[in-house]
Amino acid sequence: MIIVACLILGGANSALHAQISSKSVEADVIVSESIGLPEINALLQEAYTHMGTRYRGGGKTPQGFDCSGFVGYCYSNVLGIKTPASSSGFHGAGLQVSKLDAKPGDVICFTGSNASRRISGHVGIITEVTDSNIYFIHSATSSGIRIDSVNQPYYKNRFLEIRRFF
Numbered sequence: 001m002i003i004v005a006c007l008i009l010g011g012a013n014s015a016l017h018a019q020i021s022s023k024s025v026e027a028d029v030i031v032s033e034s035i036g037l038p039e040i041n042a043l044l045q046e047a048y049t050h051m052g053t054r055y056r057g058g059g060k061t062p063q064g065f066d067c068s069g070f071v072g073y074c075y076s077n078v079l080g081i082k083t084p085a086s087s088s089g090f091h092g093a094g095l096q097v098s099k100l101d102a103k104p105g106d107v108i109c110f111t112g113s114n115a116s117r118r119i120s121g122h123v124g125i126i127t128e129v130t131d132s133n134i135y136f137i138h139s140a141t142s143s144g145i146r147i148d149s150v151n152q153p154y155y156k157n158r159f160l161e162i163r164r165f166f
Helices: 037-048 067-079
Strands: 006-010 015-019 095-097 107-111 120-129 134-140 144-149 159-164
Touching: 037 067, 037 120, 037 134, 067 120, 067 134, 120 159
Parallel strands: none
Antiparallel strands: 006 015, 095 159, 107 120, 107 159, 120 134, 134 144
């Protein structure tokens, strides 16, 4: 079992609060014969290693990531899975799953900064699913790689869908 440290965002202004978590993905995450718990944990561990890496438009390397570059880098390096090169390409890619069926490792899609324009403009990797919330790691233009919650007003208003690539 892989144990990871993660940062949880909290507060109305999204100030970072460090919190050590010994959680790792647990049962019933396996959705294919070739991708199981160890691979999903490795995906999340890779994602966590980039916490704080700066945002860079078009960035696809640890020197700086945009949102789709970050998802693509983690998926490719750990799982060998190629994901769309831009956030808009995630709509229709992979398998759509409901919030109720969301699992760590799934890709969560949001509109861009204009919430009324209902096309994918931002993506992240789901890190944790609880009865009342979904947490995800992503590359935010304002602060780089960080963890946020789908229940935060900014993301709640922009949520589009969840896609599975494994």
